[in-house]
Amino acid sequence: MLRLEKRPNPSRFWLYATPVVAVVLTMFFGGLLFALMGTNPFAVIRTIFWDPLFGEFAFYLRGQLLVKAGPLILIAIGLSLGFRAGIWNIGAEGQYIMGAICGAAVGLAVYPTENRLIFPLMILAGAFGGWAWAMIPAILKTRFNTNEILVSLMLVYVAQTILAKASTGFLKNPEGMGFPGSRNFSGYPAAANPELIAGSGLHWGGVAALIVAVAAWVLLSRHIIGFQIRLSGQAPRAARFHGVNPSRLVVLCMGLSGALAGLAGLFEVTGPAGQISIDFNVGYGFTAIIVAFLGRLNPIGIVLAGVLMALTYVGGEMASTNLRLPAAAIQVFQGMLLFFLLGVDVLTNYRIRMAKGG
Template sequence: MIILEKRANPSQVWAFATPVLAVVLTMIVGGILFAALGKNPFVTIRTIFLDPLFSEFAWFYRPQLMIKGAPLVLIAIGLSFGFRAGVWNIGAEGQYIMGAIFGAAVGLALYPMELRLIFPAMVITGAFGGFLWAMIPGLLRVKFGTNEILVSLMLVYVAEQLLASMALGAMRNPDGMGFPGSRNLAQYASATSWINESAGMHWGVVTAFIAVIFAYVTLARHMFGFQVRLAGQSPRAAAFAGVNPQRLVLICLGVSGALAGMAGLFEVAGPAGQISIDFNVGYGFTAIIVAFLGRLHPVGILLAGGLMALTYIGGEIAQSNLGLPGAAIQLLQGMLLFFLLAVDVLTNYRIRIGGTA
């Protein structure tokens, strides 16, 4: 008989060990999965996890790591506040799209004017777009008690439809000879988010690092961070401590929406370049995994974002070099979250085998 016994204090060792254990378990089970698909499991795992960093083409892949990792980290940092406080924003993808649309609209409207202020204005509008989109589930929950999980998720699909309409209609490039998609913002000097394209540096990477530091300080030293943690652990104690739960819901959703919106803008004005039907590639959803894999801790999220970026790039390599189906990579990413949640129990419980109830 296996008995779970609650620890008096959460184990510090396991809090750090569980993400590593989850990665190892994912590699093992993923390897079995790849073997079942008829691939050599060792080569496949090496291709996904090591080749982007150490192969002969690593000079090409390493900048990619920053490009893929930055939006994941930026979104996940925003989500982590809400997740700690028990506010479940599952619709970061939608906020990401709205941020891109709002921000790009400013740049496209001012084209071809060249002005230093255009890009900052785009960033602010992008953040505002994501904020606005997140306020819908926020206000509905506060005013009518709706479930923010459902509302925020459904709004992703609304945002996707809006994106398609923009790419085909209002924002279509007038000089694009009828092709869908907007002008290329990455090639518009006042609107591009690139700092150094060949090094993979864009303003989103910078912002992601700033967000990590900012989140770290807030959680460790600021009353707001304390209130977020308190509300997540004991809602009644939080109310007693004077935390206004409705305000907290709105702030958490607002922050995560604004950061997701900014991430969308950086992406559309840089790596993606233009508003197109499918410029978004699911960063908003993957960021949920990143947030949990990083234990909702800013530094953890930074590392987890790097790891997820690795699986994206490694997955692409595996797809092109080994012919691995794309779905297998998504399965691997999902497995990571699954194993993390499963082994998480070790942090708060110890396992005793044998004995009687």
Template sequence: MLMLEKRPQPSRAFAYLTPLLAVLATMIAGGLMFAALGKDPIEAIRTIFWDPLFGEFSFYYRPQLLVKGAPLVLIAIGLSLGFKAGIWNIGAEGQYIVGAICGAGTGLAFYPMESWIIFPLMILAGAIGGMLWAMIPAILKVKFGTNEILVSLMLVYVAEQLLASMSLGLLKNPEGFGFPGSRNLQQYASAHNADIIEGSGMHWGVAFAFIAVIFAYILLNRHMLGYAIRLTGEAPRAARFAGINPARLILFCLGASGALAGLAGLFEVSGPAGQISIDFNTGYGFTAIIVAFLGRLHPVGILLAGLLMALTYIGGEIAQGSLGLPGAAIQMFQGMLLFFLLAVDVLTNYRLRFSQKGAA
């Protein structure tokens, strides 16, 4: 009989090994699914994982990896701080939208003036916008004890309406022939989040994502605030005994994750997306939740998980195009990744034991 036995303490080896096991299991189960759809599984897996990196057109896809990975990492780093403390910000998508609106709005307010100060101001505005949006669930939770999961999630839909209203109203391009959407920031040099190195995909958002990873690592491992976050997540009562103020921690965690999500939105709207439009948001805020857990809420893990997730996005698109795989199959493939990760996660705290049925 198979038995699960609790480990005396969490296994360090398995904490690192489980993501790899999960990826492996996803490849096998995904391969079976692709086979069931009548596609060659090896070919499909190769298309998703190999082609974007080393295939014929990898010169085009490799920069895309950074472009898609950066917002995921940036948002997921912020979310992981709260998740570690048991504070669940599910509304990063909304904070991402509001950050983009605030940042783009700030830039467009200066149009057509050219100045080096405009882009830094936009960055600031994006971060503040996202932070303020996240402060709504934070303050409601601290003052009235509301559930931050529900409030932050519902605010996503509010933000989407705000986005639609902005692209049709206030921020609409006056020279856009009546089409919804703002001016294209890619054509406004002072507000354009251009590649730092031409053609590398390395825009400012990528730089900020790396900085966020380093800061989060230092915060969690070397700073009292990071210790407070971890302690609150692991033993809330012990945290109060230690003298940690839960309200302040809620404000910090939600505020920081909102600011990072807002930054991600700003870098997206001023770079790859270029303009505020009704369908500006593509779900980075939700996917980042998966990335945060896939990366074990560890900054370096999140960096790798964000890149892996970006890879499946890009590879998935290629597979859709070249192999004719349905989009739903790609989404299922990504879902499997999270599913297997959570399932294999059990092994960190438990070990498998084969045992004979207990003697009476």
């Protein structure tokens, strides 16, 4: 009989080995799934993990990797700070949308003025939009002890409705011949977020993601606020004994994650998406939750996890078009990754022992 036994100290080896083991297990069982569906599993795995990096169309797909990884990392880092403290912001998707709308609105309001301050101003507005949207669940939690998971999640649907209203109403392109959607920022240089190195897929969002990852790492490992975040998540009573003010921490963590999600939305709408539209690249806010956990809530881990997740997205799209796999199969594959990660994660704190029967 197998028995789990708590380790006296968390295992350093398994802390780093679990993501690798989880990826290998996902490849194996995912391959099994694809084989049962009648597709060559090796071809699928190669299409997902190899082709985007080194295949025939890698010159294009590699760029797509950074385009997708940037916002995922930016949002996941913000979320991870809250998750570390036991504050569960599930509504990053809504904060992402509100950041995009606020930032875009500032740019569109001054169209077509050309001024170098416009884009920085839009960045601030984007961060503000996400921050303000996250403040709603934060203040409701600190004042009335509401559940931030439910409130932030429900506000996503409110934000989606506002997005629909924006693209068909108050931000609609007056020269758009009636089609929904705002003006395209690619035609407005002062407010655009172009690719910085041609073909790399790197735009200001990717740069921001890297800066934020380093800043978050320093915060968590070197700064007292990072210590308080970690302490509150691990031992809430010890945190109060240390002197953490739980309400202030909720406001700080929700605010930070909201602002970063808002930034991601702003960079997305001015760059890869180009315009506010009813269904402008949505979904990053939810996927970032997976990225945050896949990266073990560690800034460096999140950067790697963001790139890995982007890979399964880009590769998954390739697999479904080239090998005619249903999109659901690819989603199952991505879900497996999280499943195995959380499953193998047990080994960090527990070891498996053979127990004698009885």
